Amino acid sequence: MKRFFLIAALVAGAAAIAAQVNDQRLLRPDPQDWVMYSGAYNSHRHSQLKQLTPGNVAQLQAKWVYHMAGQEAIQAVPIVYKGVMYISQFNRIDAIDARSGNIVWQYQRPPLTRTPQRGTASYDK
DSSP states (O other): OHHHHHHHHHHHHHHHHHTTOOHHHHHSOOTTOBOSTTSSTTOOOSOOOSSOOTTTGGGOOOOOOOOOTTOSOOOSOOEEETTEEEEEETTEEEEEETTTOOEEEEEEOSSOOOOOOOOOOOOOO
């Protein structure tokens, strides 16, 4: 029973943090975040970060890989807010530390389904 309440408290706390995405953060997202399907309202679908250049792109290396257990193909674009990546598929969402790949929390909404979804969103209201 204690474990249930601990998990519920962690999910509620993570949801409260994620819910801090407001109009201003959507209109002018931090370049380190990817707060919607196309990154931002301009739908350019590329990062504004300046660390990646034609001169250093060949040096990129994978730091971690994450597979959602029980999922075959993820169709939704993950969103990233304040260093947490939210990956969703089939009534399920996993929150992952974007730097380490460690699981922050997971939530599966019943019923289990195989119907694909188009992604997740976060908003203050």
